[in-house]
Amino acid sequence: MASRALFLCSLQVAFVILFGFAEAQLQLNFYSKTCPNVEDIVRKEMSEILSIAPSLAGPILRMHFHDCFVRGCDGSVLIDSTKNNTAEKDAPPNQTLRGFNALERIKRKLEKACPDTVSCADLLAIAARDAVLLSKGPTWPVWLGRRDGRISIAKETKQLPPPTANFTQLTQMFGAKRLSIKDLVVLSAGHTIGTSHCQSFSDRLYNFTGKVNLNDIDPLLDTQYISRLRTRCTLTDNTTLVEMDPGSFKTFDTSYYKLVAKGRGLLHSDASLLANSFTKDYVFKHANGLQSEFFQDFAASMINMGNVEVLTGNQGEIRKKCYVVN
Template structure:
């Protein structure tokens, strides 16, 4: 059984105004209409984690990928149709999984409070629980999102790529109202999970004209990556864990990054800017500071404006 959360950071957050539409989110949005919603979500997430250790990383990534395309509107949950290829089938989302967790939550909540709790809110709350139940911080999730009806695979190209440099990362986050501070804090989510070779092969094969391997990689770490991801790799699910404590939400990601063991080019990019490098060092030295910053940035990210207008009864399909 996974250890109980070691640190709880409670952030009181009354409401957030959306950037494109004035829609207030509230931490007590369901207190009267569905008071047991959060407890139900936590219970389902906890049970899923006991059966599958990859669930926390999957739920956190799902929330991030939802919010960075069309805002936090649950569009990442929609299935493709005969006439439309949805976000979940776009190239960056092929490896997204644990959608069944959202399905189980939705069914249970619909039994409790029909037509009240949006799929987008369920994703946000499940991501928070995934972090907290993995030993990370918790926070008061602002709620009241509505579900969108549009989901297009072509729009997943808006997601930040693991090959991005600092300029590309800064622009991508700024377009969503997120700062360099948010970039560094949210990158700490890489403390959970696993990456396939395709996301970091650019660093270990034909890096540039002078180097086959990215010289910023620590030598033994680079060798280990080459071992699991050789050139012309044919092992379908080959890859590497995101950090040394892949099921524990902690600050190991920053410690490894400082020692040349960051997995992605986008991770290494955080060391190329003076401000972001200082923050990486700060979070490597203080897990409490990282937890505080992560919780704050998650609230900010989860409030990115969406264009949802309804509460879907089935998270995979529009009415």
Template sequence: MASRVLLLCSLQLAIALVLLSGLTEAQLQLGFYSKTCPNVEDIVRKEMSEILSLAPSLAGPILRMHFHDCFVRGCDGSILIDSTKNNTAEKDAPPNQTLRGFGAIERIKRTIEHACPNTVSCADVLAIAARDSVVMSKGPNWPVWLGRRDGRVTIANETKQLPPPTANFTRLTQMFGAKGLSIKDLVVLSAGHTIGTSHCSAFSDRLYNFTGKVNVNDIDPLMDTQYISRLRTRCSLTDNTTLVEMDPGSFKTFDTSYYKLVAKGRGLFHSDASLLANTFTKDYVFKHANGFESEFYQDFADSMISMGNIGVLTGNQGEIRKKCYLIN
């Protein structure tokens, strides 16, 4: 009897070790490339510094690209893959047609491939670059957990999972919740709008055609009227090319001024205004509109780490693409 118990315990221990091993392999790690490409973060930082010195407006788009990657198939670099004759890729779907910075990621990847061939995934390159784009915009720093593998699938129709700028609070919470993110993550990550620009077409309905009447009075009642008047001098209802600062006067600096704007009814998108529709998110907006920058910075770092873990491929899943725009 004792031997049977001992055998059973040994078997349970063996199973537990196997499961633990599998779990460890499936997780991202700090210092994942410490032996295979120890300078990877230094390389990305140097390249990003040079890229942003030439094109500082790319900080916001690269952060946005990481967000768009993680919300579709997880953080697997599928946003970077080009379309083919037989398949329309994520990057060519309507929500992603205004993305910029693909060339910057390819530049970084080429440099890494020269230093560490076939080692670092494009998904990890994008995650590090997104962090550095925030840091170099005077925002918070955070440790990037690495070990993502690159996906082999990219489908334009799957971008329906991306929260649109027109979404109300209910839809936003559902879409964030589907990715394992909380209401707090929603209000925190929305502040990524503190850097970068937007095309008029993403919000012009709030200025001219909010309920479909297309007249001078058909405006979003949640938006400050003076702000509407100012935006109308820049945007027409059919303008698809003009860019507007998401955080006027501070769009190259990562700070809490986004919350000050939202609190005044000057959030650019309907999704920004919707943060005032819930008690928790409204309180968060007004608190950080009045300071507490260090607390927000820590919250943003925590939420970015959480987002960076969405649906990752690890271990033997996926691949390490040699060129980010092309499946091996």
């Protein structure tokens, strides 16, 4: 317990050094007077949800990532489309997101306990942390006080790193959000509890350069793994889900790095981590263990990401329902 407390304290200090209170305007005790049980409520609901549907842990973590990369961590990914606007959730990169109903369930609990108080953006940040923790991963202090955005535009999802991205594209997209190369290689390991649709990587199996023959494969992908994936996916399959960390996709651990090191990273973006000396060294280092160090790194990078372009103070609003603006 003492070591965990010291670790959490060090994360708090690092956050203040990196961002400063004036800029971030987020606080650990933001709801101490207005909704002191907010984290307990979210944790209880997430525990019940994942006990029924453990495969939702990865999607909820992914949803937080997709939210923060478009207009910052403002809950805009949760807003429904209207007849006059196609929202983020209906853009191609987000059409495979899952977990919206689970978050609405938690929001209803929060509204009952603390009406008009807890933002959907904060709810998503806490739920993502708990999804990792309840999957036997690390925990971290979630700084709170985000406000909800009122705008959600499908075309703005072009800011999301696509599964086809190479290393240069990834570093540019992460850099645009003030996230480092280390954040990139660390946060990529969130795929350890994820699944992916065949359409996100099937070109690596069948039609890599457009030759349309069975030998036209991605040379960076392990051939035995290709054979296994072909039993699950056809070139035109857009519905089948494949584990990104086979055999361990419900447990948050370092096995993702073991797969990437063997040429078995499922997506182009996973394989691209071997294209840079720093990220390659990180992959191989953690493929051989050092889980405690990785857990500390992941916690720190999640805090970094959770601070991206947040709305605070009088900006935005506190949505009563996460899928519609007030």
